[in-house]
Amino acid sequence: MGREVAAGIKRYDLPYDVIGHIDDEKSGANILGKITDHVPTAAARYITCFGDGTARNRIRSMLASRGAQFTSITSPTVQSVTPTADLINCLILGSCSLSNDTQIGSDVLIQTLAVLGHDVVLGDGITISAHAFVGGYAVLEDLCTVHPHAVVLPKVRIGKGAVVGAGSVVIKDVAPYTTVFGSPAKVIAYGKPHD
Template identity: 30%
Template sequence: MSRPLVIYGAGGFGREVLQVVRDINDARPRTWDPIGFAVDQAFASTSLVQGLPVVGSVDWLAQHPEVEVVIAIGSPAARRHIVRRVVQEAGNRFATLLHPHAWLGQDVRVGEGSVICAGALVTTDISIGSHVHVNIGATIGHDAVLKDFVTLNPSVNVSGNVQLAEGVEVGTGSVLLPKVSVGEWAIVGAGAVVTKEVPADATVVGAPAKVIKTRSHGWQGQ
Protein backbone atom coordinates (compact mmCIF):
# COMPACT_ATOMS: atom_id res chain seq x y z
CA MET A 1 0.00 0.00 0.00
CA SER A 2 1.41 3.38 -1.01
CA ARG A 3 2.05 6.08 1.58
CA PRO A 4 0.41 9.48 1.03
CA LEU A 5 2.97 12.27 0.70
CA VAL A 6 2.89 16.05 0.50
CA ILE A 7 5.86 18.07 -0.71
CA TYR A 8 6.30 21.31 1.25
CA GLY A 9 7.53 23.86 -1.27
CA ALA A 10 6.37 24.18 -4.87
CA GLY A 11 9.36 25.96 -6.40
CA GLY A 12 12.11 24.48 -8.52
CA PHE A 13 13.41 22.08 -5.92
CA GLY A 14 9.87 21.07 -4.97
CA ARG A 15 9.28 19.98 -8.56
CA GLU A 16 12.60 18.15 -8.57
CA VAL A 17 11.57 16.32 -5.41
CA LEU A 18 8.33 15.30 -7.12
CA GLN A 19 10.47 13.75 -9.86
CA VAL A 20 12.45 11.89 -7.18
CA VAL A 21 9.17 10.52 -5.85
CA ARG A 22 8.03 9.48 -9.33
CA ASP A 23 11.35 7.76 -10.01
CA ILE A 24 11.14 5.90 -6.70
CA ASN A 25 7.67 4.71 -7.68
CA ASP A 26 8.96 3.56 -11.07
CA ALA A 27 11.64 1.47 -9.33
CA ARG A 28 9.43 0.30 -6.45
CA PRO A 29 5.79 0.63 -7.50
CA ARG A 30 3.29 2.00 -5.00
CA THR A 31 5.90 3.30 -2.56
CA TRP A 32 4.46 6.81 -2.43
CA ASP A 33 1.18 8.48 -3.30
CA PRO A 34 2.10 12.13 -3.99
CA ILE A 35 -1.12 14.00 -3.33
CA GLY A 36 0.04 17.60 -3.66
CA PHE A 37 2.19 20.49 -2.54
CA ALA A 38 2.00 22.53 0.63
CA VAL A 39 3.08 26.17 0.66
CA ASP A 40 2.76 29.14 2.95
CA GLN A 41 -0.11 31.39 1.92
CA ALA A 42 2.25 34.15 0.79
CA PHE A 43 3.72 31.80 -1.83
CA ALA A 44 0.45 30.30 -3.08
CA SER A 45 0.63 31.74 -6.61
CA THR A 46 -1.09 28.83 -8.35
CA SER A 47 -3.52 26.06 -7.49
CA LEU A 48 -1.81 23.32 -9.54
CA VAL A 49 1.84 22.33 -9.90
CA GLN A 50 2.65 19.61 -12.45
CA GLY A 51 -0.93 18.41 -12.22
CA LEU A 52 -1.01 18.19 -8.43
CA PRO A 53 -2.99 20.56 -6.20
CA VAL A 54 -1.56 23.05 -3.76
CA VAL A 55 -3.37 21.76 -0.70
CA GLY A 56 -2.60 24.39 1.91
CA SER A 57 -0.01 24.92 4.61
CA VAL A 58 0.85 23.58 8.07
CA ASP A 59 -2.78 23.85 9.16
CA TRP A 60 -3.76 21.44 6.36
CA LEU A 61 -1.12 18.96 7.53
CA ALA A 62 -2.52 19.19 11.06
CA GLN A 63 -5.91 18.12 9.72
CA HIS A 64 -4.47 15.15 7.79
CA PRO A 65 -2.33 13.14 10.23
CA GLU A 66 -2.11 10.18 7.82
CA VAL A 67 -0.03 12.18 5.32
CA GLU A 68 3.77 12.27 5.43
CA VAL A 69 5.68 15.38 4.38
CA VAL A 70 9.09 16.25 2.97
CA ILE A 71 10.41 19.81 3.10
CA ALA A 72 11.64 20.85 -0.37
CA ILE A 73 12.94 24.31 0.52
CA GLY A 74 16.52 25.02 -0.56
CA SER A 75 17.43 27.50 2.18
CA PRO A 76 18.62 25.64 5.30
CA ALA A 77 17.33 28.40 7.59
CA ALA A 78 13.88 28.45 6.00
CA ARG A 79 13.79 24.64 6.03
CA ARG A 80 14.52 24.51 9.75
CA HIS A 81 11.83 27.11 10.44
CA ILE A 82 9.22 25.08 8.55
CA VAL A 83 10.26 21.81 10.18
CA ARG A 84 9.80 23.34 13.62
CA ARG A 85 6.36 24.66 12.67
CA VAL A 86 5.29 21.29 11.30
CA VAL A 87 6.48 19.44 14.40
CA GLN A 88 4.77 21.91 16.73
CA GLU A 89 1.46 22.13 14.89
CA ALA A 90 1.13 18.85 12.99
CA GLY A 91 3.53 16.33 14.57
CA ASN A 92 6.66 14.57 13.41
CA ARG A 93 5.98 12.54 10.22
CA PHE A 94 8.74 13.31 7.75
CA ALA A 95 9.54 11.21 4.70
CA THR A 96 13.11 10.33 3.72
CA LEU A 97 13.70 10.09 -0.05
CA LEU A 98 16.60 8.22 -1.65
CA HIS A 99 16.61 8.35 -5.44
CA PRO A 100 17.04 4.89 -7.00
CA HIS A 101 19.93 6.24 -9.10
CA ALA A 102 21.85 7.55 -6.11
CA TRP A 103 24.61 5.24 -4.88
CA LEU A 104 25.01 4.75 -1.15
CA GLY A 105 27.71 2.44 0.15
CA GLN A 106 27.84 0.46 3.37
CA ASP A 107 27.45 2.10 6.77
CA VAL A 108 25.80 5.26 5.45
CA ARG A 109 23.26 6.68 7.89
CA VAL A 110 20.59 9.08 6.60
CA GLY A 111 18.33 11.02 8.96
CA GLU A 112 14.60 11.62 8.65
CA GLY A 113 13.34 14.11 6.12
CA SER A 114 16.51 14.06 4.03
CA VAL A 115 16.54 13.95 0.22
CA ILE A 116 19.31 12.26 -1.79
CA CYS A 117 18.94 13.10 -5.48
CA ALA A 118 19.88 11.26 -8.66
CA GLY A 119 23.56 10.83 -9.39
CA ALA A 120 24.70 11.41 -5.82
CA LEU A 121 27.61 9.19 -4.76
CA VAL A 122 27.90 8.53 -1.03
CA THR A 123 30.74 6.14 -0.26
CA THR A 124 31.06 4.57 3.20
CA ASP A 125 31.01 5.28 6.94
CA ILE A 126 29.11 8.52 6.44
CA SER A 127 26.61 10.22 8.74
CA ILE A 128 23.93 12.39 7.14
CA GLY A 129 21.61 14.19 9.53
CA SER A 130 17.93 15.08 9.34
CA HIS A 131 16.46 17.33 6.63
CA VAL A 132 19.67 17.32 4.59
CA HIS A 133 19.54 17.92 0.84
CA VAL A 134 22.14 16.19 -1.36
CA ASN A 135 21.51 17.49 -4.86
CA ILE A 136 22.18 15.91 -8.24
CA GLY A 137 25.72 14.77 -8.89
CA ALA A 138 27.09 15.57 -5.45
CA THR A 139 29.73 13.25 -4.00
CA ILE A 140 30.55 12.54 -0.35
CA GLY A 141 33.74 10.75 0.68
CA HIS A 142 34.41 8.32 3.50
CA ASP A 143 33.90 9.27 7.14
CA ALA A 144 32.24 12.57 6.32
CA VAL A 145 29.65 13.99 8.73
CA LEU A 146 26.79 16.22 7.57
CA LYS A 147 24.71 17.58 10.42
CA ASP A 148 21.01 18.53 10.26
CA PHE A 149 19.78 20.99 7.59
CA VAL A 150 22.94 20.88 5.46
CA THR A 151 22.45 21.61 1.75
CA LEU A 152 24.82 20.32 -0.92
CA ASN A 153 23.94 21.95 -4.22
CA PRO A 154 24.58 20.17 -7.56
CA SER A 155 28.05 18.76 -8.32
CA VAL A 156 29.55 19.49 -4.90
CA ASN A 157 32.55 17.29 -4.02
CA VAL A 158 32.93 16.57 -0.31
CA SER A 159 36.19 14.72 0.40
CA GLY A 160 36.85 12.19 3.13
CA ASN A 161 36.68 13.14 6.81
CA VAL A 162 34.96 16.47 6.12
CA GLN A 163 32.74 17.82 8.89
CA LEU A 164 29.77 20.03 7.97
CA ALA A 165 27.97 21.52 10.96
CA GLU A 166 24.24 22.30 11.21
CA GLY A 167 22.78 24.47 8.48
CA VAL A 168 25.82 24.67 6.22
CA GLU A 169 25.02 25.51 2.59
CA VAL A 170 27.55 24.51 -0.08
CA GLY A 171 27.21 26.14 -3.49
CA THR A 172 27.16 24.41 -6.86
CA GLY A 173 30.44 22.93 -8.02
CA SER A 174 32.35 23.56 -4.79
CA VAL A 175 35.15 21.28 -3.59
CA LEU A 176 35.93 20.57 0.06
CA LEU A 177 39.36 19.03 0.60
CA PRO A 178 39.96 16.17 3.06
CA LYS A 179 39.58 16.80 6.79
CA VAL A 180 38.27 20.37 6.56
CA SER A 181 35.42 21.47 8.81
CA VAL A 182 32.75 24.06 8.15
CA GLY A 183 31.04 25.73 11.10
CA GLU A 184 27.32 26.11 11.79
CA TRP A 185 25.28 28.12 9.30
CA ALA A 186 28.27 28.97 7.13
CA ILE A 187 27.85 29.44 3.38
CA VAL A 188 30.33 28.17 0.79
CA GLY A 189 29.95 30.04 -2.48
CA ALA A 190 29.56 28.31 -5.84
CA GLY A 191 32.80 26.98 -7.26
CA ALA A 192 34.80 27.54 -4.09
CA VAL A 193 37.69 25.29 -3.08
CA VAL A 194 37.75 24.91 0.69
CA THR A 195 41.25 24.09 1.90
CA LYS A 196 40.98 24.97 5.60
CA GLU A 197 38.46 25.39 8.42
CA VAL A 198 35.52 27.73 7.79
CA PRO A 199 34.21 29.55 10.88
CA ALA A 200 30.56 29.43 11.91
CA ASP A 201 28.29 32.02 10.24
CA ALA A 202 30.94 32.92 7.64
CA THR A 203 30.54 33.18 3.87
CA VAL A 204 33.53 32.01 1.86
CA VAL A 205 34.22 32.21 -1.88
CA GLY A 206 37.08 31.59 -4.27
CA ALA A 207 39.89 29.12 -4.80
CA PRO A 208 41.24 28.81 -2.21
CA ALA A 209 38.13 29.90 -0.32
CA LYS A 210 38.39 33.06 1.78
CA VAL A 211 35.96 34.69 4.19
CA ILE A 212 34.15 37.66 2.64
CA LYS A 213 31.40 38.07 5.23
CA THR A 214 30.55 36.99 8.77
CA ARG A 215 27.01 37.18 10.10
CA SER A 216 26.14 37.64 13.76
CA HIS A 217 25.44 34.48 15.74
CA GLY A 218 21.81 33.42 15.35
CA TRP A 219 21.32 35.24 12.05
CA GLN A 220 19.30 32.31 10.71
CA GLY A 221 16.53 32.96 13.24
CA GLN A 222 14.24 30.46 14.89
Protein backbone atom coordinates in the same frame (compact mmCIF):
# COMPACT_ATOMS: atom_id res chain seq x y z
CA MET B 1 11.49 21.96 -5.55
CA GLY B 2 8.36 20.06 -4.50
CA ARG B 3 7.31 19.59 -8.12
CA GLU B 4 10.82 18.37 -8.99
CA VAL B 5 10.65 15.78 -6.21
CA ALA B 6 7.15 14.73 -7.28
CA ALA B 7 8.38 14.29 -10.87
CA GLY B 8 11.31 12.18 -9.64
CA ILE B 9 8.98 9.97 -7.59
CA LYS B 10 6.90 9.35 -10.71
CA ARG B 11 9.92 8.93 -13.02
CA TYR B 12 11.59 6.30 -10.83
CA ASP B 13 8.33 4.64 -9.79
CA LEU B 14 9.11 5.14 -6.10
CA PRO B 15 6.59 3.77 -3.58
CA TYR B 16 5.01 7.14 -2.80
CA ASP B 17 1.80 8.85 -3.90
CA VAL B 18 2.13 12.62 -3.93
CA ILE B 19 -1.25 14.02 -2.91
CA GLY B 20 -0.21 17.63 -3.08
CA HIS B 21 1.90 20.42 -1.69
CA ILE B 22 1.36 22.89 1.14
CA ASP B 23 2.60 26.37 0.35
CA ASP B 24 2.13 29.81 1.92
CA GLU B 25 2.91 31.68 -1.29
CA LYS B 26 1.33 29.76 -4.16
CA SER B 27 -2.15 28.49 -4.87
CA GLY B 28 -3.64 26.34 -7.58
CA ALA B 29 -3.74 22.70 -8.61
CA ASN B 30 -2.15 20.31 -6.11
CA ILE B 31 -1.73 23.02 -3.45
CA LEU B 32 -3.41 21.78 -0.28
CA GLY B 33 -3.30 25.13 1.48
CA LYS B 34 -0.95 27.20 3.57
CA ILE B 35 1.71 25.69 5.79
CA THR B 36 0.58 27.87 8.68
CA ASP B 37 -3.00 26.49 8.46
CA HIS B 38 -2.28 22.87 7.54
CA VAL B 39 -3.61 20.07 9.73
CA PRO B 40 -1.45 16.97 9.12
CA THR B 41 -3.05 13.76 7.92
CA ALA B 42 -2.16 10.79 10.14
CA ALA B 43 -1.43 8.38 7.28
CA ALA B 44 0.62 10.90 5.29
CA ARG B 45 4.39 11.24 5.36
CA TYR B 46 5.82 14.68 4.77
CA ILE B 47 9.07 16.06 3.42
CA THR B 48 10.10 19.71 3.31
CA CYS B 49 11.55 20.74 -0.04
CA PHE B 50 13.33 24.05 0.48
CA GLY B 51 16.87 24.97 -0.51
CA ASP B 52 17.49 26.55 2.88
CA GLY B 53 18.18 24.28 5.86
CA THR B 54 16.85 26.78 8.38
CA ALA B 55 13.48 26.83 6.60
CA ARG B 56 13.42 23.02 6.24
CA ASN B 57 14.08 22.63 9.96
CA ARG B 58 11.58 25.32 11.03
CA ILE B 59 8.74 23.97 8.88
CA ARG B 60 9.41 20.37 9.93
CA SER B 61 9.34 21.39 13.60
CA MET B 62 6.09 23.33 13.10
CA LEU B 63 4.34 20.45 11.31
CA ALA B 64 5.75 17.82 13.69
CA SER B 65 4.30 19.75 16.63
CA ARG B 66 0.90 19.20 14.97
CA GLY B 67 1.50 15.46 14.57
CA ALA B 68 3.05 15.25 11.09
CA GLN B 69 5.39 12.36 10.42
CA PHE B 70 8.32 12.73 8.05
CA THR B 71 10.10 10.57 5.53
CA SER B 72 13.23 10.95 3.44
CA ILE B 73 13.73 10.28 -0.24
CA THR B 74 16.89 8.87 -1.75
CA SER B 75 16.91 8.67 -5.53
CA PRO B 76 17.49 5.12 -6.82
CA THR B 77 20.36 6.50 -8.90
CA VAL B 78 22.32 7.47 -5.76
CA GLN B 79 25.39 5.31 -5.20
CA SER B 80 25.69 4.87 -1.46
CA VAL B 81 27.36 2.51 0.94
CA THR B 82 25.98 4.63 3.78
CA PRO B 83 22.48 3.53 4.87
CA THR B 84 19.84 6.19 4.19
CA ALA B 85 16.61 4.41 5.20
CA ASP B 86 16.38 5.94 8.69
CA LEU B 87 17.10 9.57 7.77
CA ILE B 88 14.59 12.23 8.82
CA ASN B 89 13.33 14.75 6.27
CA CYS B 90 16.26 14.41 3.87
CA LEU B 91 16.38 14.59 0.08
CA ILE B 92 19.26 12.87 -1.67
CA LEU B 93 18.84 13.46 -5.36
CA GLY B 94 20.06 11.84 -8.58
CA SER B 95 23.41 10.17 -9.08
CA CYS B 96 25.10 11.33 -5.88
CA SER B 97 27.88 9.27 -4.38
CA LEU B 98 27.96 8.70 -0.61
CA SER B 99 31.00 6.79 0.62
CA ASN B 100 31.19 4.61 3.71
CA ASP B 101 30.54 5.76 7.26
CA THR B 102 28.99 9.09 6.30
CA GLN B 103 26.83 10.54 9.10
CA ILE B 104 23.83 12.52 7.88
CA GLY B 105 21.69 14.72 10.15
CA SER B 106 18.04 15.71 9.70
CA ASP B 107 16.66 18.16 7.13
CA VAL B 108 19.59 17.61 4.73
CA LEU B 109 19.44 18.29 0.98
CA ILE B 110 22.10 16.70 -1.24
CA GLN B 111 21.64 17.58 -4.89
CA THR B 112 22.47 15.76 -8.10
CA LEU B 113 26.03 14.55 -8.71
CA ALA B 114 27.38 15.63 -5.33
CA VAL B 115 30.15 13.40 -3.96
CA LEU B 116 30.79 12.77 -0.25
CA GLY B 117 33.95 10.97 0.84
CA HIS B 118 34.28 8.46 3.65
CA ASP B 119 33.64 9.39 7.28
CA VAL B 120 32.05 12.75 6.43
CA VAL B 121 29.82 14.23 9.14
CA LEU B 122 26.83 16.33 8.06
CA GLY B 123 24.90 18.24 10.72
CA ASP B 124 21.22 19.18 10.54
CA GLY B 125 19.87 21.45 7.81
CA ILE B 126 22.87 21.10 5.49
CA THR B 127 22.54 21.93 1.78
CA ILE B 128 25.07 20.40 -0.60
CA SER B 129 24.45 21.63 -4.13
CA ALA B 130 24.93 19.88 -7.46
CA HIS B 131 28.44 18.75 -8.41
CA ALA B 132 29.93 19.64 -5.01
CA PHE B 133 32.67 17.45 -3.52
CA VAL B 134 33.23 16.92 0.20
CA GLY B 135 36.42 15.04 1.10
CA GLY B 136 36.83 12.30 3.67
CA TYR B 137 36.66 13.17 7.37
CA ALA B 138 35.25 16.63 6.62
CA VAL B 139 32.72 17.97 9.14
CA LEU B 140 29.90 20.25 8.05
CA GLU B 141 28.15 21.78 11.05
CA ASP B 142 24.42 22.56 11.19
CA LEU B 143 22.83 24.86 8.61
CA CYS B 144 25.83 25.34 6.34
CA THR B 145 25.58 25.46 2.55
CA VAL B 146 28.04 24.22 -0.06
CA HIS B 147 27.16 25.71 -3.46
CA PRO B 148 27.56 24.03 -6.90
CA HIS B 149 30.96 22.80 -8.03
CA ALA B 150 32.60 23.68 -4.70
CA VAL B 151 35.28 21.43 -3.22
CA VAL B 152 35.75 20.92 0.52
CA LEU B 153 39.06 19.12 1.03
CA PRO B 154 39.43 16.21 3.48
CA LYS B 155 39.47 16.91 7.23
CA VAL B 156 38.16 20.46 6.81
CA ARG B 157 35.47 21.75 9.22
CA ILE B 158 32.78 24.09 7.89
CA GLY B 159 31.23 26.01 10.80
CA LYS B 160 27.58 26.36 11.65
CA GLY B 161 25.66 28.54 9.19
CA ALA B 162 28.70 29.06 6.95
CA VAL B 163 28.39 29.36 3.17
CA VAL B 164 30.86 28.04 0.59
CA GLY B 165 30.51 29.89 -2.72
CA ALA B 166 30.10 28.18 -6.08
CA GLY B 167 33.31 26.76 -7.51
CA SER B 168 35.32 27.43 -4.38
CA VAL B 169 38.09 25.17 -3.10
CA VAL B 170 38.15 25.07 0.70
CA ILE B 171 41.56 24.04 2.04
CA LYS B 172 41.19 25.11 5.69
CA ASP B 173 38.47 25.36 8.34
CA VAL B 174 35.70 27.93 7.91
CA ALA B 175 34.38 29.81 10.95
CA PRO B 176 30.66 29.74 11.78
CA TYR B 177 28.41 32.19 9.88
CA THR B 178 31.19 33.06 7.43
CA THR B 179 30.96 33.14 3.64
CA VAL B 180 34.00 31.99 1.68
CA PHE B 181 34.66 32.11 -2.06
CA GLY B 182 37.48 31.43 -4.48
CA SER B 183 40.31 29.01 -5.06
CA PRO B 184 41.66 28.78 -2.48
CA ALA B 185 38.57 29.96 -0.62
CA LYS B 186 38.91 33.24 1.27
CA VAL B 187 36.48 34.99 3.60
CA ILE B 188 34.29 37.47 1.72
CA ALA B 189 31.69 38.12 4.41
CA TYR B 190 31.02 37.59 8.08
CA GLY B 191 27.41 36.89 8.78
CA LYS B 192 25.12 36.45 11.68
CA PRO B 193 23.01 33.54 12.81
CA HIS B 194 19.86 32.87 10.79
CA ASP B 195 16.75 34.54 12.18
